[in-house]
Amino acid sequence: MTKALLDIRDLIVEFPSRHGGVVAARQVNLSVAAGEILGVVGESGAGKSTIGNAVMNLLERPGRIGGGEIYLKGEKISNLPDHEMRKIRGKRIGMIFQDPLTSLNPLETVADQLIGTIRTHLDLSADEARARAISLLDQVGIPDPAVRVDHYPHQFSGGMRQRVVIALALCAEPEVILADEPTTALDVSIQAQILELLKDLVRQRGVGMILITHDMGVIAEVADRVAVMYRGEVVETGPTAKILGDPDHAYTRSLISAVPRPDIRLHRFPMVESIERAGERRELDLSTHWLGKARDFDTRGGGGATGPLLAVKDLEMVFRSGGFLGSKASSLRAVDRVSFDIRDGECFGIVGESGSGKSTIARLVTGIYKAAGGSISFNGTDLTKLKNRKELNKHRRQMQMIFQDPFSSVNARMKVRDIIAEPIRFHKLSGSESETRRIVDDLLDHVGLGARAAVKYPHEFSGGQRQRISIARALATRPRFLICDEPTSALDVSIQAQILNLLKDLQEELGLTMMFISHDLPVIRQMCDRVGVMSKGRMVEIAETENLFVAPKDDYSKHLISLMPSYSGLSEREVGQAEAS
Incomplete structure (x- = not known):
């Protein structure tokens, strides 16, 4: 051995x-x-x-x-x-941490951090240490390392920052x-x-x-x-x-079965059976329940009856910086004449690399950002032309967003009851405070947390449970359209399966239309009916999900799908169980 x-x-x-x-x-x-x-x-x-x-x-x-x-x-x-x-x-022993931005000092250049680490462990002069720092950046694939070494962490993309962290871990030639x-x-x-x-x-x-x-x-x-x-x-x-292809332990088999399959589409994600669940959802009679009540906006606006629920046409967004105190002005075209539509009841996926413009589109649709050009029509109404705040709020109530990080998207100082009740109170959706409390309790039951969660604070919950709180809050306005921006990217595979199954159930029960943004291609394949592929601010391809994965047309789409993990070694036994479920 x-x-x-x-x-x-x-x-x-x-x-x-x-x-x-x-x-x-x-x-x-x-x-x-x-x-x-x-x-x-x-x-x-x-x-x-x-x-x-x-x-x-x-x-x-x-x-x-x-x-x-x-x-x-x-x-x-x-x-x-x-x-x-x-x-x-x-x-x-070197260590590479999960979040490169928090493991790097934002107030020091990459050179300062690398040289300081090198000279702590190796007997080198400042010039020799700098030369080694540049060499390390070159080895980890950072272009123009002699220039980039003097940049600060915020001037690097996420992938490039992770390369800097790897260079730091290699500084002193560790054995492990x-x-x-x-x-x-x-x-x-x-x-x-x-x-x-x-x-x-x-x-x-x-x-x-x-x-x-x-x-x-x-x-x-x-x-x-x-x-x-x-x-x-x-x-x-x-x-x-052996572990992936023929595991012995029941927990390993269950864990592998919950991995989103890139090669087949399943109706539901298999669950990890060896863990306690975050809670079981209570089945509700939606014909009489508050969540299932007829929405007033379903009968207005005319356009939603025959056309798509959301129609985006030639959408543009430009971010500008600089231009003051003598600094040079610069601009970035984050969204470049993007057009697509989403049908009523459909789950439309948007995929692409970091910086491709996916999340910017979500923020434009919800009104967080103001578009530089183009139109956004929701249920037949062009939202970019609405000036009246009351009209805007009426439409925004119909759209809700679930963010990537459930902890930073809720107020840590508020109890869960108030977090979920806030949009109900703002839009005056209940007749009394007692009715609001009952609605919140029902929502918590429906997402599998139970009414007892209402009196706790967000920090008292796990990541998956906090995401359930975010979903309950998004449902609080009885929305018609739900935008999910990387809702499971920070969750492990078993919790991810729970959250994605919950979203599927809610879509079917409530007739929700969804925009699902992710860089996880297997998850996109399982969740979405159609997919739009983004690259450098442009929508390069839109296709039915299975057509995209089987026969992509655009070269960038082909490249993206070629990078998807194959999971070819996973146990066929577990695949069979997943298909049967």
Whole structure:
């Protein structure tokens, strides 16, 4: 057997408290060899990141290693004093964090951060360290590195910032790299570039890498072996082909079955059976329920009866900056003469890379941004020509939006009851406060949280539960049109399945029309009836979903679909179960 670079033996991580505390990891055994990538998968809260933080001695207090040992090349490094661990952290073990923007100092240039790290661990002069920093940026694929090294983090795209973080992790030639969700927030093309870069670095430099992720597509692409974690324990370990193709543990089989399929379309997403659900939805008689009441706008506006519900024609948006205090003015055409329509009851998907203009279109349609040109017709009314605020509000009530980050899209200082009740009160949709409370309780029941959630604050919920709160708030105005902007990109595969099934159910029950924005192509295939493909502000192709995935016409669409994870190694048994469901 190949000798391990990093060896974790019977590790226990605990967070003691006066109420007894929590054991976040128990009896964990993992190892990684030179030139090997070990994938660690599991749901949020499984203990994946806790293991990485324990290895780096970065556990937040009162967290501590309660048992077991960690060895680096045969040398015990667990529970070392801080001054000893600082010699290892960064020098021998590098770490790539999930969010590159928060792991970089926004007040320092990339050069300052790279050079500072290099000189901390290597005996180099300032000029030698700068030369090494430029070389590292070149190695990770940043163009014109001699110029870009002096830029600040905000001047890089998300994918380029992640490359800078990788360069930082490589500064001192580490023997082991811990990568914690390094591609979660990246679109499919940037993700493919980053994964290829990580594979090349491991093979060429002979380092060992532990890749922590909830994305089975990433595991299928790059991992040599896989460890599956559940409730702080490693329930299964083995070669990637074995774990994905013929898993032994029931939890692993269930987890794999919940992965959105890129090759087939399912009516519902299979659920992970080994976890507690966020709550079960209560079936309602919508013929008499508040949510199912006839909407006053269904009988007005005329145009919605025969034409599309939403018609966008030659839409334009230009962002301008500079031009003051002597600075040079610049402009960016974020949306360039985009046209499409969405039929009543349809789920229309919009896909494309980061910066392609997807979210800008959503903000233009909802009135958050004012269009520079073109028209937006909703149910026969051109919203760009409405000047009266009362008329605008009437139409905006019919549209609601679910954002990517459910925590930042709600007021953390408000209780859930007030968060959901706010649009009901604003639009005067109930006759009394007691009726408002009943409506909120019913909405919480309908999204599977229950009325007891009303008295809590957002921070008391998990990410998936907070997204359910956002959905309940969006439903509070009895909308006709729902815009979902990356609603599950930050969620693990099992919670994603719950939220997407909920959205499907709500669309069928309430007759909702949806615009679904995502960079996750398998999710788009499962959710949408038609898809528009965006590139550099333009809509390059619109097609029926299956036609797009089977026979895309535009070269960019072909390129995008070619980058989609194949999941070819996934268990056929689990695929069969998914199709049957």
